[in-house]
Amino acid sequence: MELKAGIIGKQTVVVTEEMTAKRLGSGELPVLATPQMIALMENTAYKSVTSFLEEGQGTVGTRISVSHLAATPVGMEVSFETLVTEVDRKRLVFTVKAYDVCGLIGEGEHERFIIDNERFLAKAEQKNREKA
Secondary structure, eight states: OOOOTTOEEEEEEEOOGGGBHHHHTSOSSSBBOHHHHHHHHHHHHHHHHGGGSOTTEEEEEEEEEEEEOSOOBTTOEEEEEEEEEEEETTEEEEEEEEEETTEEEEEEEEEEEEEEHHHHHHHHHHHHHHHO
8 A cells, every 4th residue: 555645534532521621731621622632633644644654664743733613522522534635755744624513623734754663762862862
């Protein structure tokens, strides 16, 4: 299978107390937190392309631009959809959307890069050695 534009990702979750703005500290209300919505958008995107990667490869998020359009209460189902719109060597661009049962609650664009997992972690760990 080839990694190319058109790959779709989908997942559905139910909003829990742990996912709320109040619990995550991004606000005071018990509704789906924006950081949680973004994390689930990224999660849906990365999962959608994992089976297209070579052994030892992964993807990392590098940019996201999202609008959170409507609040979703605890207990309501939220569906996430991603679409690969561009593949430029190791750069992947996704359209990301989130819906609750009442309609669109979030949308935007997300960028990920394909990385070699071991090399990426080694570079990150190098920071610990350099600061010592």
